[in-house]
Amino acid sequence: MRSESIKSPLLQLQKVRKIFPGVLALDDVDFSARRGEIHAIMGENGAGKSTLIKVLTGAYPRDGGRMMLDGAEIAPRSPQEAQRLGISTVYQEVNLIPSLSVAENIFLGRQPTRWGRIDWRQIRRRAQAALERLDLSIDVGRQLSSYSIAIQQMVAIARAIDISARLLILDEPTSSLDANEVQRLFAVMRKLRDEGMAIIFVSHFLDQIYAITDRITVLRNGRLIGEYPTSQLSRQDLIARMMGRELADLDVQLQQEESGQRDSHQSISMRDIIGRGIIPSPGTRGEGHGGGFLSTPNQSSAPSPALPRSTGGGSEMPSPILRARSLGRSGSIQPFDLEIGAGEVIGLAGLLGSGRSEMARLLFGIDVADSGDIEIGGRKRVFRQPRQAIALGLAFCPEDRKTSGIIPELSIRENIVLALQARGGLFKSLSRARQDEIASGYIKALGIATPSAEQSIGNLSGGNQQKAILARWLAADPRLLILDEPTRGIDVGAKAEIQKLVLSLCRQGTAIVFISSELEEVVRVSDRVLVLRDRALVGQLRGAAISEQAIMQTIAQERPAEVAR
Amino acid sequence: MSSQAVLESASTAPKRGADFGRLHLWGKLLWPALALAILLAIDGICIRGFFSVSIVQGRLTGTLVDIFRYGAPVMVLSVGMTFVLATGGVDLSVGAIMALAGAIAAKAAMPTSLNGMGISPGSGIAIALLVSVLAGMWNGMSVAWLGMQPIVATLVLMVAGRGIARLCIGAANVPLSGTIWTALHNPHLTLPMAPIIVLIVAVVAGLLTRVTSIGLFVEALGGNPVASRYAGVRVGLITFMVYVFCGLCAGIAGIISSADVMIANASSTGMYMELDAILAVVIGGTALTGGRFSLVGSLIGALLIQTLQTTLIYKVPIQQTLVIKAVVVLAVCLLQSAEFRRKSLAVCARLGLSRTRKAAAQVAS
Amino acid sequence: MKRLRLDQRHVPLAATLVVCVLLYVLTGLQYPSFFSPLVLADLFSDNARLDIAALGSTFVILSGGIDLSVASVMALATMFMATAVERFHLHPAIAIVLTLFVGCGVGYLNGALIHFFDLPPFLVTLATLFLARGCCFLISMSPVAAESPFFQSFGEAGLHLGTITLHLGTIVFAGVAIVCIYAAHLTRFGRTVYAMGGNEQAARLMGLAVGKTKVLVYVFGGLAAALAGIMAMANIPSGDPLNYLGQELDVIAAVVIGGTVLTGGVGYLAGTVLGVLILGIMQDFITFGNRDAAWTQITTGLLLFVFVAMQTVLGRWKPGQRQKLWTRRTSTQSIGITS
Missing domain, CATH: 1.10.3470 (ABC transporter involved in vitamin B12 uptake, BtuC)
Structure with missing residues (x-):
């Protein structure tokens, strides 16, 4: 390993603070980037990674603390100003002009001129030289978009370096690169590091973090958890710190759970909900234009200490409602096998960017698979449109409510009945009375806090929007419901209600794929957990084997574990 | 916390009255x-x-x-x-x-x-x-x-x-x-x-x-x-x-x-x-x-x-009505432009009309 | 990494060139007199007006915008010019300068509204289309004949090279074309236009003066349209409020047929010149054969369709660049959701 002592810090942040309305996004974070070092910033969703980077690059002004570059205090007000100071950023989605030539992209906005006109020969020559510094020899006269994303990223780096970067921030540069391209990028990064540049590297890929970085800073919930030399931080420790669980704590918690204390903090409202009779009863199932939310069969059953799950093995599973065989899509997720039985809750666990959402998108037909197939009802299907998946009883609550879930202008009622109406075709419309009935039924059943079903959904809080989207799919009475981060960004009460709903649904035979970054939640609701890492399925846990610790261990394994069955 | 959370908090801010959806539609008319x-x-x-x-x-x-x-x-x-x-x-x-x-x-x-x-x-x-x-x-x-x-x-x-x-x-x-x-x-x-x-x-x-x-x-x-x-x-x-x-x-x-x-x-x-x-x-x-x-x-x-x-x-002759039409188009465009509302409200606010400030905040959100 | 194929940027231009040459040869084979240099010279001088306006519009479209007001501004320029010289007896030089100012003014109005208030270019220039046309009628309800000696000499001016006359229009057009090509390829202004058309967000992040350039582009568009209007008076010395009705379509068609992508960022000024030539040759082909003038519009429409379809397909191939919907410019701002 590289010696730690001689590296002098180039950039130092002391007690940097960033406040958004109602949210402390960065809470007195210290950070330093040293010359000749590659430094990783790690953290899960909401950890403050991107806020920190935006403060570094001047996209956000900081609300407190000091930021020193080479000993002098700085306060960049824009990315351009940060760049002038020597802080350059290369983003995952390359911020260059694809329709212009490579050479021009490197010199755009600072073209050398001779007698008032742009000196193209010099631009080409210098661009060539800048790229050769990265051991890249390509035709700089060609259009940028004719090159792969990897090359485009190199060009972006070349531009950044040419504007005399001393600190280079690489924000998830490897997300769309293949293994060879990653190696190539790493070679460049090592070269730059050895030349004395400070590099900040953000990535979701654990293997890459361990392959390239010298130091890791872990953030969680806007706070600094710690800064560690990469060689001295085991994968398990890293994951535990990102997820906010010390392994020792986990063991204690596990014991607590076993002794039945676990449901004390979660059974507050479940009984109420079930008691109020909110969940679609089996009787309404299969009525097509259903929207049943009438009664629950389980009113009388006493809540069990631990939430019930079908802990039995796969052998007793009835014929699966969906079976995927080596389903995959290059650049998105490696081929995986999957079987889902009726009433089963499958949790997808993994770090951000591990391929969880990608898996869901393939199953739902948003992305078209380029290998493998899906079998539903004994027949092989190819989904090219979500519509086809919906017709077969699939439903999907996307991760990003704002951009792909709600239709903000429309009312709650319209948002709720949309999927049901869409399945009914163009001309078969529900009567307004029926729509009102469905909408108000779900509003009551799910406890959507709104004065009226005619309120536009954009005015609701996140949790209520999420419930409305759930209602949209419940009204369509799916056989398999895919929930991608259904509890993100919503308050604790709503979270518990949604988890509860999941369990009630599965009790009535709806299969559920549950994606969440919160392991605790995944553990609580899942019958089976699929663990993903670096865009591949790496392990499977079922029944009693499911625990946060086991999941983290599976993620941390160097080699993909044998996928069970 | 993430910007997602920020979005949430921003979106909860302008909670409005019961029949806002309806009113809004009628307001448009x-x-x-x-x-x-x-x-x-x-x-x-x-x-x-x-x-x-x-x-x-x-x-x-x-x-x-x-x-x-x-x-x-x-x-x-x-x-x-x-x-x-x-x-x-x-x-x-x-x-x-x-x-x-x-x-x-x-x-x-x-x-x-x-x-x-x-x-x-x-x-x-x-x-x-x-x-x-x-x-x-x-x-x-x-x-x-x-x-x-x-x-x-x-x-x-x-x-x-x-x-x-x-x-x-x-x-x-x-x-x-x-x-x-x-x-x-x-x-x-x-x-x-x-x-x-x-x-x-x-x-x-x-x-x-x-x-x-x-x-x-x-x-x-x-x-x-x-x-x-x-x-x-x-x-x-x-x-x-x-x-x-x-x-x-x-x-x-x-x-x-x-x-x-x-x-x-x-x-x-x-x-x-x-x-x-x-x-x-x-x-x-x-x-x-x-x-x-x-x-x-x-x-x-x-x-x-x-x-x-x-x-x-x-x-005026029918052809000259085009000028009026142009003005109408521009006026409608400007009224629909969030940027225009933001800027004009900012100007109002600078003139000390504190009441409009609230509205400006709403538009901005 | 290296793949041998035509750079995507050049495909539309190459297609334009092929169509233009084919059309020229076909027309010439059909009507041998078409090959005479006299006809060629006329082809240029007849289309100089459209050419100049289209060159201005090319910048607008390259920047990712659109200008519907060109034809109206051209008509306004003729009206203004004719009235200034005939009614108010201004010196022609002063009249020309004033007319150009009017063009710039309309262009500035476009650019300022689009930039400062983030309005869709389509609507704003639609409004100025009405505005400029309405102003024509405000000046005069009926055509104003331009009979002063200046306009006569204006029409006859030109370089006489043996039997061929290079008309003033052609010369001015050539000058404008050279200036435009120079500006587009050899100045930072031009490169910024291309960059913002390619990806406005990235151009901003790179620190380019996007706002200033946007306004300038529309000012230039207006200036070019006014100049085109003035040059047109060499051929038809009168100001008519009904002039060039609907010709904004010809201008846009010429630019698109010339290989400029309507979403901006890709295209060549030279392509626009070819595009206008294609339209001109088609016009000649139709007049030479005494065919119905309607065919001009139909073939223009068809060419437009073919070229846009080609661009759409090419656009889909581009990795990393998403298609822009003109209607969604301001509606959604995506905010990074990752931690």
């Missing part, structure tokens, strides 16, 4: 309706006999009747255009399709000796409407399946449509004759025919949005195409249908406006009419970016434009 009312009031005061309606030779006559009558083509167009704009698209070719419909109807009815098809004027109109639908299908195909930008895809027919019309009947005026044209022009009814057709088209369109789920899908598509696709809405088909319907409306408008002057003309029919139609829809409260639409609003918008035109005719 309120302004054009109010503008129309004010304009009518001014007319009533300044122009003698503006409101007088009488029956002359068994027919209803008067300025108000004229407004409905001459405004009919734009009103029909605006019905079709409303759906297109609601999906976030635009159809520039309606003017050309109007000319095309008139030309086809005229050519069909011309005797074969004059290079016509020599069929009855009624069938001619039917063929013309069919061609309009085909034109709409062409637009719809280009936008929905070839993935062209709406503005360009419809530009093609905007250019070529008039050419085809001219190919059919040449550059000159072609007089229209036949009972059906006379009936359209000057029916044996108390009421003029054109407003009745508008009413039929509007009612049919209104029923389509109420009885079927098409209206919901159009608004969903315009509001958030990604979410609509994920919810299973047939995005391509809806887009296609919207352009087809717009084409049909343009055809009907072409027939009405040809019947109005009893002449088919390849270049003058529907000239700049696409712009009037878009303007009417935008005044009516449908945003150019798509989403919520209001058919009634569009009709009011069309009436407003026609009333303005009719008013100004008393004072």
Whole structure:
């Protein structure tokens, strides 16, 4: 390993603070980037990674603390100003002009001129030289978009370096690169590091973090958890710190759970909900234009200490409602096998960017698979449109409510009945009375806090929007419901209600794929957990084997574990 | 915390009253309706006999009747255009399709000796409407399946449509004759025919949005195409249908406006009419970016434009009304621009009007 | 990494060139007199007006916008010019300068509204289309004949090279074309136009003066349209409020047929010149053969369709660049959701 002592810090942040309305996004974070070092910033969703980077690059002004570059205090007000100071950023989605030539992209906005006109020969020559510094020899006269994303990223780096970067921030540069391209990028990064540049590297890929970085800073919930030399931080420790669980704590918690204390903090409202009779009863199932939310069969059953799950093995599973065989899509997720039985809750666990959402998108037909197939009802299907998946009883609550879930202008009622109406075709419309009935039924059943079903959904809080989207799919009475981060960004009460709903649904035979970054939640609701890492399925846990610790261990394994069955 | 959380907190801030959705919709209708009312009031005061309606030779006559009558083509167009704009698209070719419909109807009815098809004027109109639908299908195909930008895809027919019309009947005026044209022009009814057709088209369109789920899908598509696709809405088909319907409306408008002057003309029919139609829809409260639409609003918008035109005719030549129209377009644009509201509110705030500050915060959020 | 194929940027231009040459040869074979240099010279001088306006519009479209007001501004320029010289007896030079100012003014109005208030270019220029046309009628309801000696000499001016006359229009057009090509390829202004058309967000992040450039582009568009209007008076010495009705379509068609992508960022000024030539040759082909003038519009429409379809397909191939919907410019701001 590289010696730690001689590296002098180039950039130092002391007690940097960033406040958004109602949210402390960065809470007195210290950070330093040293010359000749590659430094990783790690953290899960909401950890403050991107806020920190935006403060570094001047996209956000900081609300407190000091930021020193080479000993002098700085306060960049824009990315351009940060760049002038020597802080350059290369983003995952390359911020260059694809329709212009490579050479021009490197010199755009600072073209050398001779007698008032742009000196193209010099631009080409210098661009060539800048790229050769990265051991890249390509035709700089060609259009940028004719090159792969990897090359485009190199060009972006070349531009950044040419504007005399001393600190280079690489924000998830490897997300769309293949293994060879990653190696190539790493070679460049090592070269730059050895030349004395400070590099900040953000990535979701654990293997890459361990392959390239010298130091890791872990953030969680806007706070600094710690800064560690990469060689001295085991994968398990890293994951535990990102997820906010010390392994020792986990063991204690596990014991607590076993002794039945676990449901004390979660059974507050479940009984109420079930008691109020909110969940679609089996009787309404299969009525097509259903929207049943009438009664629950389980009113009388006493809540069990631990939430019930079908802990039995796969052998007793009835014929699966969906079976995927080596389903995959290059650049998105490696081929995986999957079987889902009726009433089963499958949790997808993994770090951000591990391929969880990608898996869901393939199953739902948003992305078209380029290998493998899906079998539903004994027949092989190819989904090219979500519509086809919906017709077969699939439903999907996307991760990003704002951009792909709600239709903000429309009312709650319209948002709720949309999927049901869409399945009914163009001309078969529900009567307004029926729509009102469905909408108000779900509003009551799910406890959507709104004065009226005619309120536009954009005015609701996140949790209520999420419930409305759930209602949209419940009204369509799916056989398999895919929930991608259904509890993100919503308050604790709503979270518990949604988890509860999941369990009630599965009790009535709806299969559920549950994606969440919160392991605790995944553990609580899942019958089976699929663990993903670096865009591949790496392990499977079922029944009693499911625990946060086991999941983290599976993620941390160097080699993909044998996928069970 | 993440910016997601920030978004959440921002979105919860402007929680509004119970029936905000309703009120908002009515609020959208309120302004054009109010503008129309004010304009009518001014007319009533300044122009003698503006409101007088009488029956002359068994027919209803008067300025108000004229407004409905001459405004009919734009009103029909605006019905079709409303759906297109609601999906976030635009159809520039309606003017050309109007000319095309008139030309086809005229050519069909011309005797074969004059290079016509020599069929009855009624069938001619039917063929013309069919061609309009085909034109709409062409637009719809280009936008929905070839993935062209709406503005360009419809530009093609905007250019070529008039050419085809001219190919059919040449550059000159072609007089229209036949009972059906006379009936359209000057029916044996108390009421003029054109407003009745508008009413039929509007009612049919209104029923389509109420009885079927098409209206919901159009608004969903315009509001958030990604979410609509994920919810299973047939995005391509809806887009296609919207352009087809717009084409049909343009055809009907072409027939009405040809019947109005009893002449088919390849270049003058529907000239700049696409712009009037878009303007009417935008005044009516449908945003150019798509989403919520209001058919009634569009009709009011069309009436407003026609009333303005009719008013100004008393004072200025019809051509000069273009200047007024330009000002109206710009005013409507600016009122719809969030940036404008933000900036003007900022100016107000700087002037010390603290009450508007709250509103500025709301707009900004 | 290296793949041997035509750079995507050049495909539309190459297609334009092929169409143009084919059309020229076909027309020439059909009507041998078409090959005479006299006809060629006329081809240029007849289309100089459209050419100049289209060059201005090319910048607008390259920047990712659109200008519907060109034809109206051209008509306004003729009206203004004719009235200033005939009614107010201004010196022609002063009249020209004033007319150019009017063009710039309309362009500035476009650019300022689009930039400062973030309005869709389509709507704003639609409004100025009405505005400029309405102003024509405000000046005069009927055509204003330009009969002063200046306009006569204006029409006859030109370089006489043997039997061929290079008309003033042609010369001015050539000058404008050279200036435009120089500006587009050899100045930072031009490169910024391309960059913002390619990806406005990225251009901003790179620190380019996007706002200033946007306004300038529309000012230039207006200036070019006014100049085109003035040059047109060499051929038809009168100001007519009904002039060039609907010709904004010809201008846009010429630019698109010339290989400029309507979403902006890709295209060549030289392509626009070719595009205008294609339209001109088609016009000649139709007049030479005494065909119905309607065919001009139909073939223009068809060419437009073919070229746009080609661009759309090419656009889909581009990795990393998403298609822009003109209607969604302001509606959604995506905010990074990752931590």
